[in-house]
Amino acid sequence: MRNPAPLVLTLALAVAALVLILRKPDEASPAAATSPPPAEQTPDPGAAAPEDSTQEALPPSPWPHEVSDIPADPAIVFGKLGNGMRYVILPNAEPPERVSVRLHIGAGSLMEADDQQGLAHFLEHMVFNGTEHFKAGELVPRMQRLGIAFGAHVNAFTSFDQTVYSLDLPDLSDSTLDLAFNVMRDFADGAQLATDEIDKERGVILAEMNSRDSIGYRILKKQFKALLPDSLIARRFPIGEEEIIRGAPRERFVDFYQNYYVPSRMTFVVVGAIDPAAMRKRIESAFGGMTGPEDPGADPQLGDYTPPATQEPLVFTDAELPATSLGLTCIKPYEDRIDNRENRADLMRLSLAHSMLGRRFDRIAEGAESPIVEGSASRQQLFRAVTVGSVDVTVTDGRLDEAVVVLENEFRRAKEHGFTEAELAEAKANILNYYQQQVANRDSRRSDELSSMIVTAINERDVLSSPETDLEVLQGFLGDITPKDCHSAFLDFWKDTHPRLVMTAKEAPADVAKTLSARFAEAAAMPVEPPVEMEVKAFAYTDFGTAGTVAEREDVKDLGVTRLTLSNGVTVNLKPTDYDKNRISLMARIGHGRLLMDKDKVGLAEFATAVVNEGGIGEHSAEELRRILAGRNVGTGFSVGDGHFSLAGTTTPDDLQLQLQLMAAQVLHPGTREEAISQFRRTVPMLFQQLKHNPDGAMQDMFAWLHGDDPRFEFPDSPDKVLSLRAEDIDSWLARDFTPGRIELNVVGDFELEKTIPLVLATFGALPDRPAAGRDRLSDPVQSVDFPTPPQEKDYTYSSRIERALSLVIWKVPGPRGNEEQFRRFNLLADIVADRLREEVREKLGASYSPGAGAGGSRELEDFGFLMAQSTGKPGDTQALTDASRRIAAELAAKGATEDELTRAKTPMLADLEKSLRDNSYWLQSVLNGSTDDPHRLELARSRIDDVRSITLAEINELAKRYLTQDNTITVTILPEP
Template identity: 55%
Template sequence: MQKATPLFLVLVLAATAAFLSFSPNTNSPGNQESLNTKTTTSKEESQLTANQSGKADKSSAYPKPWPQEKSDIPADPKAVFGKLDNGFRYIIYPNSEPPSRVSLRLHIASGSLMEADDQQGLAHFMEHMVFNGSKHYAAEDLIPKMQRLGIAFGAHANAYTSFDETVYMLDLPELSKDTLDLGFNVLRDFGDGALLQEKEIDNERGVILSEKMSRDSIGYRLMQKQYDLMLPDSLISKRFPIGSSDVIKNAKRERFTDYYNRYYVPDRMTFVVVGDIDPAEMEKRIKDSFSSMTNPDNAGADPDLGPIHSPEGLKASVFTDDELTATEISLTSIRPYEAKADTKENRIEELPLALANAIVSRRFQRITQQENSPIVSGSASRGVIFNYAELGSIDVTAANDDWQAAVPVMEQEFRRAKEYGFTEAELAEVKANILNAYEQAVKREPTRKSDALASALAGSVNDASVFSTPQTNLDIVREGLKNVSLESVHQAFTDFWNTSGYHLVLTTKTAPEGTDKQLAAAFEESRGKPVEAPETRKTVEFGYTDFGKPGKIVSRNEIEDLGITQLVLSNQIRVNLKKTDFETNRIRLLARIGTGQLSQPADTPMFDAFATAVFEGGGLGKHSNDELQEILAGKNVSSGLSIGEDAFNLAGSTTPKDLQLELRLMAATLTDPGYRKEGLWQFQKAVPMIFQQLKHTPSGPQQEMNAWMYGNDFRYTVPSAEKLNTYTIDQVKDWLNPQLTKGYMELTIVGDFDMDTLLPELLATFGALPTRDATPPALDDRRKIEFANAPARKLFTYESKVPQGIATTIWKTDGIRGNQPEFRRLNILASIYGDRLREEIREKLGASYSPSAGASGSDAMDDVGYVIGQSIAKPEDVDRLLDTMLQLADKLSTEGATQDELDRALKPVIGQLKKSLRDNGYWLGTVMSQCQLQPERLDLARNRDEDYNSIKLADINALAKKYLGSGNALLVGIKPQE
């Protein structure tokens, strides 16, 4: 079940999650041979503990007992829980996916809430400072030492600070003694070995202020105002993790050491180790590394968060800013919360309300699909903030900023649920979805990734929730769902909202004086109108089961060394298959069809985005999207179209059990798209929000920069809103239908399937489709791009009161097509350039929080590639940073890199290569998706590791000299208009 989150809680989480010390590794923003190893947290992984938001007991005593000691829920028996004599806790979890790797987390139960008034921001500042000099590592040595062992700065070494926790994360690429020693030594130093030297503190002040600036936005500023409204007397509204600029600029070293010595203490620490390890060996390492830590006599205490005041009656409030992207209305109830232990009873107790909120959210979703709907989105939700405040929220986003029309929709759907409850069909749908999510978590347990598990364990520490097995979670949910009824779900919703005190909050662009009274009056007027019971909806069966006479396999080629089977079907569809055990109970599919943007009608900028929205929002001929959600509830199928530079991509994901349905769904998507007007309506409602964002954020000038860089080719430009609104569904049909029904197709399937089961279903669906083109048209004239002439310097602006600038340096290179070996080396060169940006602009100048560099290129267009560097900065610093970035590149071009720089850039990449071989995404997207059209891709995969290992310093320096000279540079500044 997709669980909605209250808008106010979304703001809390945004404030919490924003403050990472390091940005992700962005060395390959457009690399078609990317390793595709980025881990994302799936819905199933997020439910590893089945702990509903905030449902755990967080006592103030440290060290805390393990949650399972106060629960009837057993902890996962694979996890080893322990505590040293000094109170330092640890969790060890053996896990072999991926092999020969280990993930470490150091959780510290302290965040910005523990700061004194004159320490605001120092919890987050401390997260930076531990990297800037410690007992065993000088400030300038730590990151290079990690890089030499294959630990990439940002990708494998990261951290975050929240209101109530700080977490350090290290993902080690191998298990050698040197690597493990560094991992344990670093995290021990973070715990009590930071030097906090005044020079380093002063150097880092600019970095923190730059980060504060880079996180700034109109939404963030309004979030702070909403905190003050909802929690005016709470410490939470006064302790945002980024802190006070005045404190960041002026805090004395003593205020840092005071916080560090009182809160970075073993009683508040939990160490997590997950990976391909021996628990006994790890336990000994933990004891050897952390037993000597001591707790101070004056250890810090948890703060009093202050009182919570619910309003009497309806309290209407209005927040305005002309740069807002959308108009939102929230009805919120907030009250004190009493924490409870994580038990079966308490988990089950929360299910009915969660189901009710899911149903109300679905009702809002249906309304958004109606013609002239007053809302763009809506949801109902409940959440808990730090086991301190409980809140419920009904949220809607108004179409065309018309809040007067949206308020009655919100109020009446809220009241309809309270008065009439729900239908059997609605309840069956959400029950099926939540049960399926937990069932899939059980089936995918054997191949859970260590980094996701480590983060989930750290999360359970902060939540004080039992880290139980997926099977235990499923058993509890099954027990809870067995006793759920329409009456109990309705009762849970009415009980939760049995309060007379509400906040009604409007955020919009402009509002005259007295709008708060008008808002309240609109709500009260709606209350006086009767609502009817919800309609009873008929259940419908999936209407696509017969696609005609099954096709045949006319050619089969086994590529044994790569484990790939290539088929050609009788209708000329090419199929690539690879059975793997990398993700249990999961199968990924990708059909590349036709020619994509190469065939986009002339002079139709953003028509690809319009076509995608219309196609995706239009459902199928026999079923609307709303019907499909009902039909497919509890199933594991998906089908989504995207439009690439040279192909239409239809992607899906499924399980062995639902493979037949998945193939039918994808075949139906190709043969009978619905083109209903719902997709058009929803896109048209989004257009004003798109252009508001382009006008008032850096995304607008970034789009202008891309258009300029690509010679203003219409495929990379943004049209006027007026032109965008002239596009029609018939135009989409004229473009897509010939491509989707006749265009060259290569279907790739990777994952946990049985070949004997798959082939008959494949032939009955895709094999039964009409004959298609045997090859795609060349369209050579559409592959040519006139890249901007260098050298050049440009400035692009946007309208905003938020002082945020971006400095960008670009050097054109050859593209990827037929040039993969050079492009691999360009990635390494860009990494070296990015590291020099970090050292100079972040570490020495303190002028930008996260300067980065990467290499990008097109696999479809001729001779289109570039190396790019970017730094977010104060607007007044943009020109200075452009000059600095150019000087750094020019020096790299003329003097070359060093062998140490090459080693530090290359070693993390080499570490990722082995990991990628057990990544279905790498095989699906990089190796196989067009390996019959371009058979050379198989050789590129075969020689990839050898080629990377053969990279020499001379290769890198030759490319630096070839491309990175100042005479080849495009310099782009982005600033708010003055």
């Protein structure tokens, strides 16, 4: 199992962790495709930090590209208003007729005074609660009526050094653009900050503070304080302090807003299908009249970053931590580097070194008796204040002494002996491929992803260069980098750092620091041998025998889908698209999945998923495959569904043949190697530790109960039951239902149809014969489970001192299988319930930060569907949360929704449906997947938008009246144990 949990909580991971902590729960994270894979992803340019360790007071001027030998993307329009506000405009075609806007403010929690801790984030909430153009409570409904959903399309986040507001617009109409620019201008300087609205929002902030609380977060704060004891960073976590949240007077909000929400700290970003000249005029009109104070707020004195002189290991313990981690961490002065070719080359050499060291930990972790589960190496710069280096491993339970040796020896092996040609070749191939793919995919980049990427670059003071320029710069130095260069970069970074050993663990003896020091010294006295050059084998699966033929072909022209039945019984659905350049998504749907799983092998689905994904294929281990496939866009993910197995992957036109070969080989020879089983078993204690101390464990038990406690849908209640599973259990199951099972192969993306069919025939078409296609399995009795009969109440507990409880109210409804049209209406009804929960539970009661509702069910199981309302809050508030959900349902059942509520739910849904038409994952997952068994899925794709438009209030209210009743209600409470 790869990366079973976020186990390593070191300072080097602080930035990423805190973004997750502070971001709204339903905001999409920036796409991974916007950042290259190594730890040191991009240089950290910016103005030099003054010697007194303060940050520069204002954003850099000129733009970073104006002081660099790397040019900016010529498609980007840069500008600056007379008041100092900057803007970035980028025309972009995907999705069509859409635009994304971002307002970046170079101010966050670091700018707060002692009596303002948490107010930067609090302000982010307050701009939604009454501004110059929108009274309190008006903004969200106004946006919904235009198709802008709160959370999904409008959101914000606050970090240590920035606040960002996001709007993704569903169209380019004047009304939508007018609202967007009015909203963003109001966020910038039009917030009313009414005292009564501040007081109402205090509960929401406290509820968010509760929802964000975790053992990992608490440990992270302790690590900051220990490693940066004299730094303001350790005392300015963005969520703030409860006492200040409860009592800060209005004038402290106003002070921060007026002093830091100033034009000179703002950058406005517009990306989409727009005319730059028209956007420039709108920006000038909307923001040109802004003014700032004569003496705006300056950046703070961030304090001393000199690490303590002691080298004694730091030990952090908490009984709820999932695992033990060890890290070597160094704190270095911030290095001011402009983003130019020389510095990109310097940072790349170190990045490659850290990547190669991380891969060594990967190989060690794959050993059958390895003392570590995973490992990594990285360098990060925090807020242009300090540079952090970290080498980390997650420890196999009970193997601490050996893990210390692995950590010390591998770190020292890299220092003493450097890296091999084969290691470097693999790392280079992967990074070069990444940049090449950015160029190939340029025209397919999504505006929302691009706008978020631009904001990140602005905050990091990176040059906004084009993918072509990035590749050209990389190619200018990558080929010349040698193992010796990477070794030198590694030594230069880590020299004279005296890295400190940091340990986090569930428990540790009182003298563990002394023991760690002694063990580390013993390890340091051991000789380490140079790394051995690794052989890269040839891929063994290029010939599957006689290619199959096409037995039947149907061209569904209005959907652009070609459906094939091959001579061996495999069915194939092919949809070429042109809106995701150089990317192809594949999914093979195989056999029956959980439905034919042995009921006496509880947990076998999870065990098989982990082992097969790390077990390689017949002739190649997973580690061999990583070396063989370095620099190629090839890979598979194995999963077990309710009624099928799945093999999925994403590739490019150049690598499509290899991707099909890999998938076909995995069908015939799924790997269940002992090293993969050993890896999984080493994660089991961590997994159960997480389930024990996290409400997710109770949620898992609840969903098993909703499946009638059918063993196929349960997870074992003890580690011993999981550890008793063997390779032969997987082999037996796959041998009867996966390797010989019926196959539906779906391919969507940028490919040429007639060139692709022969590749499919030579791989999947050459497999042994399959069962007949299109067999109707609707009447198969194993496809049913016993949903609990309402009304019922159920309580679950988990063990934690974090005071977080969940209220879940569930209504049984018909499932989506063969019932998709009605289920769309349940989704709309759920959206209306969710919006009422937002108004009642979040805005009025302030008892839950992010209450919500949704319709869920299974396309595989017969009549398995439900509508669920969920609220997270304090244990003492669960009854109030449950009562609110039940009351909202009862009111809807008795009185129905309003036409305005239906409009505010339907309009954003229609906007998302229109957008999904240019999304490969929609066609793959929602249309083609399973269409062999259920050809009606194609008709659903044709009619869904018109169907949603046709939904009437009477239909929604009839469903509410029929299903949101007291006698159809199941109430579940999840509480931490006393």
